[in-house]
Amino acid sequence: xxxxxxxxxxxxxxxxxxxxxxxxxxxxxxxxxxxxxxxxxxxxxxxxxxxxxxxxxxxxxxxxxxxxxxxxxxxxxxxxxxxxxxxxxxxxxxxxxxxxxxxxxxxxxxxxxx
Amino acid sequence: xxxxxxxxxxxxxxxxxxxxxxxxxxxxxxxxxxxxxxxxxxxxxxxxxxxxxxxxxxxxxxxxxxxxxxxxxxxxxxxxxxxxxxxxxxxxxxxxxxxxxxxxxxxxxx
Numbered sequence: 001x002x003x004x005x006x007x008x009x010x011x012x013x014x015x016x017x018x019x020x021x022x023x024x025x026x027x028x029x030x031x032x033x034x035x036x037x038x039x040x041x042x043x044x045x046x047x048x049x050x051x052x053x054x055x056x057x058x059x060x061x062x063x064x065x066x067x068x069x070x071x072x073x074x075x076x077x078x079x080x081x082x083x084x085x086x087x088x089x090x091x092x093x094x095x096x097x098x099x100x101x102x103x104x105x106x107x108x109x110x111x112x113x114x
Numbered sequence: 115x116x117x118x119x120x121x122x123x124x125x126x127x128x129x130x131x132x133x134x135x136x137x138x139x140x141x142x143x144x145x146x147x148x149x150x151x152x153x154x155x156x157x158x159x160x161x162x163x164x165x166x167x168x169x170x171x172x173x174x175x176x177x178x179x180x181x182x183x184x185x186x187x188x189x190x191x192x193x194x195x196x197x198x199x200x201x202x203x204x205x206x207x208x209x210x211x212x213x214x215x216x217x218x219x220x221x222x223x224x
Contacts, residue, residue, distance in 0.1 A: 006156075034212075043202065043215060043216045043217050044157075044202070045214075046212070093156050093157065095157075095212075103212060104159075105156045105157040105158070107155055107156040108155065
């Protein structure tokens with residue numbers, strides 16, 4: 001089956017620093033990747049839709065200058081949390097879509113900002 | 115926007131059946147999904163149902179869809195301790211976006 005990886009799985013950083021999270025589709029090409037954020041004991045919230053070779057589409061309320069998304073190839077999308085603050089601490093999950101509309105999720109990255 | 119709701123908690127005894135319910139508001143949903151999330155992990159797709167189906171069975175899992183009432187359920191037969199997790203329903207309406215419910219935390223009591 002299709003496999004999506006994320007790196008790192010866990011990251012701790014200081015306030016004000018930037019953190020990059022990678023999402024890779026290992027055995028298929030994904031024209032579209034999605035970034036979700038999950039707050040403790042809450043559901044997943046779609047942050048943005050990332051299309052290879054074009055600018056990401058951000059959901060309402062998500063700051064595009066704070067959460068930079070780059071989808072440089074059909075197998076890699078990156079999310080950079082810039083000038084991180086403690087309230088950015090969360091579980092970030094990516095998913096990659098196939099032409100059949102099925103989505104495959106990465107294992108998630110837990111970000112802790114001190 | 116789309117609104118997907120689930121009850122937050124469910125406890126069952128090992129060996130019993132679990133039924134997790136979900137309601138949604140968007141009548142144009144094409145697919146409805148059930149995902150399982152184990153502690154600290156990402157989402158695992160359990161099963162999905164196309165909106166023109168009423169029922170889908172996959173081993174211990176049975177999905178029922180009442181499109182008129184916009185109600186989706188997941189039944190897990192012979193629930194095991196390894197089934198303890200958070201279960202999310204999600205609907206796909208329009209493009210590739212998925213809209214998730216709040217998740218139901220299933221606790222299986224040995």
